[in-house]
Amino acid sequence: MEKNQVLIPCTAIDGMFDNEYSVKIKNKDNQLLSFFADKSRVVKKGSASYLKVLLLESRTSNGEATTVRLPAETFELGSSTVEVNLSVLSPAP
Amino acid sequence: MILSNVEILDALKTGSIKIFPLVNDSDPQNPPFNTTAIDLRLDAKIAVPAIPSIAIDLRKGGVSDVLTRNCEKVTISQRQPFALEPNKFILSQTVECVEFPINQKNLTYAARVEGRSSFARCGLLVHFTAPTIHANFEGNITLEIINLAPWSINLYPEMYICQLIIEEVKGAPIVTENQFKGQQSPMGNV
Numbered sequence: 688m689e690k691n692q693v694l695i696p697c698t699a700i701d702g703m704f705d706n707e708y709s710v711k712i713k714n715k716d717n718q719l720l721s722f723f724a725d726k727s728r729v730v731k732k733g734s735a736s737y738l739k740v741l742l743l744e745s746r747t748s749n750g751e752a753t754t755v756r757l758p759a760e761t762f763e764l765g766s767s768t769v770e771v772n773l774s775v776l777s778p779a780p
Numbered sequence: 781m782i783l784s785n786v787e788i789l790d791a792l793k794t795g796s797i798k799i800f801p802l803v804n805d806s807d808p809q810n811p812p813f814n815t816t817a818i819d820l821r822l823d824a825k826i827a828v829p830a831i832p833s834i835a836i837d838l839r840k841g842g843v844s845d846v847l848t849r850n851c852e853k854v855t856i857s858q859r860q861p862f863a864l865e866p867n868k869f870i871l872s873q874t875v876e877c878v879e880f881p882i883n884q885k886n887l888t889y890a891a892r893v894e895g896r897s898s899f900a901r902c903g904l905l906v907h908f909t910a911p912t913i914h915a916n917f918e919g920n921i922t923l924e925i926i927n928l929a930p931w932s933i934n935l936y937p938e939m940y941i942c943q944l945i946i947e948e949v950k951g952a953p954i955v956t957e958n959q960f961k962g963q964q965s966p967m968g969n970v
Binding site for chain 1: 823825827838839840841842843844845847848851853871873919920922955
């Protein structure tokens with residue numbers, strides 16, 4: 688297991704190529720963000736999907752949210768770092 | 781500093797970079813190696829934008845789903861190439877998967893994807909924006925292919941479609957503050 692890797696909830700459907708998913712997540716402001724990610728970055732647990740992301744530990748904004756690095760830039764914000772609610776994080780396998 | 785074909789091979793052998801699969805991983809004088817670049821091949825899967833009459837709002841969520849739903853996946857072959865018509869745009873990927881890990885003890889590398897001059901002369905662009913493959917990237921390279929010529933151009937799988945120019949990165953980039961904490965290998969924890 689890589690250090691600093693955590694899971695965040697996402698929705699994932701097959702992408703434009705066989706090796707990728709089209710992934711959607713929500714940031715701490717409930718804004719819908721999307722990007723393409725390699726299928727190896729998504730963990731399926733039953734009907735739920737989770738995205739492996741990198742936790743940027745020292746950039747905790749407050750007691751409720753933290754910053755993570757996504758595997759790609761989002762179309763909507765053009766950035767690969769995003770703030771998510773701490774409550775949605777879970778340990779990466 | 782751009783790597784020569786010999787240095788590219790050395791970096792591959794030490795694992796400082798990974799490019800696979802390669803048809804030749806030992807002779808720098810033969811394809812896919814040029815003097816200061818390595819050629820990459822076109823995959824058999826291409827994505828063709830299917831519906832011309834939509835407007836994409838990048839501010840709205842779910843853009844990747846919109847792109848996915850509005851493209852047709854096409855598989856090409858030697859017998860059935862894809863004829864890219866004038867002013868048409870498609871997406872594809874390289875056959876090769878590349879990895880540019882951040883190395884604390886060894887050199888770290890990045891790269892630029894460039895088209896081939898012979899194809900450019902024919903009007904074919906294969907990667908017209910954001911050509912940099914940054915350190916810490918791994919995966920197949922996505923190609924944005926557009927035909928600016930007045931004639932159509934046939935695309936075949938496995939054709940050498942682009943070249944990768946590899947350069948040394950000065951210093952080890954930081955992704956997370958503690959990425960090298962407790963690492964056991966030059967590859968770090970990233």
